[in-house]
Amino acid sequence: MDLVARCAVEGFFAGLHPSPFHGFSVEYSDHREYHAGDELKFVDWKVFGRSDKLYIKQFQQETNTTAYILLDSSKSMSFAGDGVVSKMDYGSYLAAALSYLMLSQSDSTALILFAERVIKHIPPRSRRTHLNIILTALQYNRPEGQTNLAGVLHTFAETTKRRGIVILISDLLDDEADIFQGLAHLKFLKHDVIVFHTMDHQELNLDYEGLIQFEDLETKARMRAFPQSLREGYRKRVSEFLDNIEKTTGNSGIDYCLLDTSEPLDRALVAYLAKRKRMM
Amino acid sequence: MSFTEWIFLLGGLAVVGPVIAHLLAKPRFRRLPFTMLRFLRTGQVESRSRRNLRDLLILLLRCAIVVLIAMLFARPLLHIRLKPSESRSVHCLGLDNSMSMAYSDGSGSYFDKLKDSAVDYIRSTEDDALFNICTLASGDWMQGLSKGQALAEVKALKVEPGGANVADFLSGLKRIGSVEHSGDKISVLVLSDFTPNTLRQFINVAKPVSVNKIDYEPIVSSEPVNNAAIAGARVVGLADGKLTINAAVVNYGQVLQNRLLTARTEENRSAPIDINLSAGQQKVYQVQLDVGAAGRQPSVLPIELSLSDGDGLKPDDTFYLAVSIPGHEDLNVLFAGDNENQMFLLKTATNTLSRTNSYDVLRIKQVPMSELAVSDLDWADVVVCSGIKDRLGDLASDIESFIKDGGRFVCFVTEMVPAGAAKQLWQRDILAALPGKFIQERAYIQPKPYDSTASGVDHIAARSLSNYKIDRILLKGYFKCEPHPDARLLWQLQNGFGLVYLKRFGGGTSILVNTSVDDSLGSLTKSNASVAFCRYLLGESRQVEEYCFTRDQRIVLPISGKDQFFAGKEQIWIETCDGRNRRAVVADSSLLIPDPAGIGWVKTLGKPTIYAGINLPQGETDMTKPVAAELTGVMSRVFTAGAESDVSEAGVIRDKKNRPLWKIFAWALILLLLVEPAVANRLKR
Numbered sequence: 021m022d023l024v025a026r027c028a029v030e031g032f033f034a035g036l037h038p039s040p041f042h043g044f045s046v047e048y049s050d051h052r053e054y055h056a057g058d059e060l061k062f063v064d065w066k067v068f069g070r071s072d073k074l075y076i077k078q079f080q081q082e083t084n085t086t087a088y089i090l091l092d093s094s095k096s097m098s099f100a101g102d103g104v105v106s107k108m109d110y111g112s113y114l115a116a117a118l119s120y121l122m123l124s125q126s127d128s129t130a131l132i133l134f135a136e137r138v139i140k141h142i143p144p145r146s147r148r149t150h151l152n153i154i155l156t157a158l159q160y161n162r163p164e165g166q167t168n169l170a171g172v173l174h175t176f177a178e179t180t181k182r183r184g185i186v187i188l189i190s191d192l193l194d195d196e197a198d199i200f201q202g203l204a205h206l207k208f209l210k211h212d213v214i215v216f217h218t219m220d221h222q223e224l225n226l227d228y229e230g231l232i233q234f235e236d237l238e239t240k241a242r243m244r245a246f247p248q249s250l251r252e253g254y255r256k257r258v259s260e261f262l263d264n265i266e267k268t269t270g271n272s273g274i275d276y277c278l279l280d281t282s283e284p285l286d287r288a289l290v291a292y293l294a295k296r297k298r299m300m
Numbered sequence: 301m302s303f304t305e306w307i308f309l310l311g312g313l314a315v316v317g318p319v320i321a322h323l324l325a326k327p328r329f330r331r332l333p334f335t336m337l338r339f340l341r342t343g344q345v346e347s348r349s350r351r352n353l354r355d356l357l358i359l360l361l362r363c364a365i366v367v368l369i370a371m372l373f374a375r376p377l378l379h380i381r382l383k384p385s386e387s388r389s390v391h392c393l394g395l396d397n398s399m400s401m402a403y404s405d406g407s408g409s410y411f412d413k414l415k416d417s418a419v420d421y422i423r424s425t426e427d428d429a430l431f432n433i434c435t436l437a438s439g440d441w442m443q444g445l446s447k448g449q450a451l452a453e454v455k456a457l458k459v460e461p462g463g464a465n466v467a468d469f470l471s472g473l474k475r476i477g478s479v480e481h482s483g484d485k486i487s488v489l490v491l492s493d494f495t496p497n498t499l500r501q502f503i504n505v506a507k508p509v510s511v512n513k514i515d516y517e518p519i520v521s522s523e524p525v526n527n528a529a530i531a532g533a534r535v536v537g538l539a540d541g542k543l544t545i546n547a548a549v550v551n552y553g554q555v556l557q558n559r560l561l562t563a564r565t566e567e568n569r570s571a572p573i574d575i576n577l578s579a580g581q582q583k584v585y586q587v588q589l590d591v592g593a594a595g596r597q598p599s600v601l602p603i604e605l606s607l608s609d610g611d612g613l614k615p616d617d618t619f620y621l622a623v624s625i626p627g628h629e630d631l632n633v634l635f636a637g638d639n640e641n642q643m644f645l646l647k648t649a650t651n652t653l654s655r656t657n658s659y660d661v662l663r664i665k666q667v668p669m670s671e672l673a674v675s676d677l678d679w680a681d682v683v684v685c686s687g688i689k690d691r692l693g694d695l696a697s698d699i700e701s702f703i704k705d706g707g708r709f710v711c712f713v714t715e716m717v718p719a720g721a722a723k724q725l726w727q728r729d730i731l732a733a734l735p736g737k738f739i740q741e742r743a744y745i746q747p748k749p750y751d752s753t754a755s756g757v758d759h760i761a762a763r764s765l766s767n768y769k770i771d772r773i774l775l776k777g778y779f780k781c782e783p784h785p786d787a788r789l790l791w792q793l794q795n796g797f798g799l800v801y802l803k804r805f806g807g808g809t810s811i812l813v814n815t816s817v818d819d820s821l822g823s824l825t826k827s828n829a830s831v832a833f834c835r836y837l838l839g840e841s842r843q844v845e846e847y848c849f850t851r852d853q854r855i856v857l858p859i860s861g862k863d864q865f866f867a868g869k870e871q872i873w874i875e876t877c878d879g880r881n882r883r884a885v886v887a888d889s890s891l892l893i894p895d896p897a898g899i900g901w902v903k904t905l906g907k908p909t910i911y912a913g914i915n916l917p918q919g920e921t922d923m924t925k926p927v928a929a930e931l932t933g934v935m936s937r938v939f940t941a942g943a944e945s946d947v948s949e950a951g952v953i954r955d956k957k958n959r960p961l962w963k964i965f966a967w968a969l970i971l972l973l974l975v976e977p978a979v980a981n982r983l984k985r
Contacts, residue, residue, distance in 0.1 A: 230329070237333050241337055
């Protein structure tokens with residue numbers, strides 16, 4: 021897992037970068053007009069002396085951001101259409117790579133594994149040795165149970181006080197309205213949210229042939245069908261589902277990135293770095 | 301709907317196959333864990349009921365294919381009840397194109413008049429009428445013709461050398477009336493000269509034919525008929541190079557005939573003989589024809605007998621007679637016996653034979669068996685041995701050469717057969733049968749030969765043997781013989797054992813007679829039949845034969861086994877009467893000629909040339925005019941109008957039309973076979 025994370029991140033790691041959050045610390049950043057309620061100790065009296073106007077001094081916070089990686093570990097994530105890389109494996113590699121990337125920048129990184137509820141919660145740390153803890157957790161993580169994404173997001177939002185980047189890695193196979201409510205909750209709490217929607221190639225295209233009895237990984241429901249006859253409608257409905265998610269997340273200021281497990285991780289990392297850049 | 305071959309409907313039981321396969325078949329699918337079932341559910345789902353429906357549809361489709369195949373083989377017919385206005389007019393024309401129709405008087409030939417009448421009849425019919433035309437000489441039908449086509453066919457008709465065949469015409473009419481055009485209005489027109497031959501065939505019709513309308517017209521001349529014909533000819537004898545032929549000449553007309561009769565070959569011509577015949581008179585005239593050198597060599601001579609010009613029909617003025625001339629040949633017969641007395645009876649019979657005309661010179665020599673030498677074999681054409689003796693075993697190789705070179709070896713048996721000599725002869729394939737155990741019991745000979753087609757024996761002599769009441773000749777004993785695989789049993793005893801065996805060996809013949817040459821084992825050679833039996837054994841008939849056939853006969857020509865031209869051949873080329881080359885089949889000692897295609901000569905191509913004369917059937921050109929009242933009576937009996945007769949068929953289907961459905965079924969089957977894979981594939985989606 022460590023090796024996969026390193027290989028994926030090499031080439032994307034561009035060194036330390038400034039924190040996107042403005043605070044009141046040591047290094048001067050900017051001035052702004054005084055508003056009622058601002059602490060008087062930050063008033064720049066020298067400027068007041070020269071211009072007779074009240075300005076507040078702003079300083080750039082030296083501490084890095086906190087990233088919360090939420091990895092869906094429900095049974096549906098174990099699906100591997102072509103039998104090589106399951107969505108769970110792909111999500112784990114992505115989580116590992118992002119953790120490696122962020123811890124390399126001294127960002128505090130947390131990992132939350134969830135299905136119907138939170139299975140494992142590794143709190144945010146910025147130590148380099150924290151990566152081993154995350155990788156171990158990812159390595160021994162097994163997909164199990166049904167998805168309850170909305171519930172988990174609400175729980176996470178209520179229990180996490182510090183703002184940060186919330187990276188959600190999931191197949192989003194839950195009620196769409198509930199998912200959007202959960203994401204909106206996070207956004208309301210000023211989190212920056214990135215959604216990595218992991219989908220298998222077969223889930224996107226349904227390229228099977230012949231009579232097949234489909235068995236739902238989570239609900240165990242069965243259905244017998246000739247996929248070639250359903251393919252067109254299926255693709256249309258999946259496309260509508262994805263468009264709806266992308267549109268809704270876009271409207272909410274949430275970054276959305278659809279990942280096909282048959283493609284390399286690069287796209288996900290590019291998306292993450294682009295997000296960080298916009299946040300600066 | 302009914303089925304012509306309903307038994308094939310049982311084939312429909314084969315639907316059990318698909319049904320059982322349907323019941324036993326289990327759906328084949330693979331299981332696949334999946335996540336996005338909610339996106340599939342809204343689509344077309346393969347539910348159990350839907351699957352059952354799909355399988356049922358495919359089963360029905362396949363069962364329909366099986367049933368259709370069975371029904372197709374059963375030849376379905378659809379009975380359509382017709383309204384009177386829906387029935388069509390079908391005209392069936394029986395046109396006599398037999399040779400008698402070639403008769404011509406001053407106003408043209410009968411056949412031209414027939415064609416004119418037929419054309420007038422066709423033109424007088426309605427435009428949408430259908431025509432079926434039958435030519436009586438060949439019995440061929442031209443069916444489903446339009447008016448224009450019928451006119452063209454009639455104009456193209458020609459006289460054929462042969463007699464009218466009424467049976468084919470009437471059977472075709474019955475088929476048309478009952479199957480192909482039942483319910484249609486059928487009119488029949490018969491145009492013929494109604495010669496006695498033709499009229500006799502109409503009179504002999506047992507079951508009348510039901511039609512809606514019958515017309516007939518006798519095509520006859522208003523003038524007295526002027527026609528004489530050579531009705532037949534046969535060879536009486538051949539002596540001093542002159543062939544004597546009896547020719548039967550008939551005056552078939554009503555005019556006195558003063559004609560000349562001549563016979564001619566390619567090289568010679570006989571003196572003309574005056575023919576004077578009053579109306580209806582028949583006389584036999586004798587013609588002497590000098591055949592010259594041709595009479596000294598074995599050959600087949602084509603002889604044309606002809607009457608001088610002077611009547612209205614030429615083809616029957618010539619008679620084609622092929623004569624097989626045996627030629628001159630000496631025959632040396634050697635008798636080898638234990639003593640002179642033993643061979644006395646057969647030698648006497650042969651002496652008697654030498655005095656007949658069958659052989660020009662027949663020399664006889666007798667030697668004691670113990671003194672039989674190779675030089676004797678070299679001299680002889682036929683060797684007759686009184687029994688299988690040790691001396692024959694010593695000379696086995698010489699006897700083998702003798703037979704292979706074309707000799708004839710006849711061996712009788714005595715009560716004692718030396719095993720060593722018999723074995724030596726048997727191993728060299730000389731003996732036609734190997735005598736085994738001697739059975740001393742009384743036995744009688746069959747009255748007729750067991751095999752009358754084998755080459756190498758005189759079948760005329762065989763027939764005359766039957767006249768001598770040979771079945772009353774008692775034998776005192778006989779051997780149980782093992783026949784050679786190539787041998788043929790010619791004559792049998794009444795208890796089933798063989799009497800005479802024959803085997804062809806090289807160019808010669810070996811014969812084993814299962815009795816003694818004297819009267820020790822029976823009185824065959826002592827009986828009145830001994831001369832005929834001797835002639836039977838000595839070889840093929842050497843009499844003059846005639847190869848003369850009528851047009852309607854099957855032509856089978858005898859061929860000599862000695863003739864190397866036919867050896868090993870199954871087919872040879874012949875020239876038929878129309879001058880075209882065709883193949884004839886060589887079967888054993890016969891040549892089977894296919895259709896001679898006319899009258900005249902049929903001849904083999906190659907040497908020796910065998911001719912066969914093909915003539916008109918006797919009485920075909922008898923131009924006696926039919927009596928009107930008799931003709932009316934005959935025709936009204938043969939053709940019955942409406943449903944008054946022919947109850948067996950007319951009563952059932954008179955107002956119905958049988959429409960064959962096989963085409964519809966065949967198309968439906970093809971369609972189903974094409975659709976089945978597509979439907980099955982579509983339903984599986």
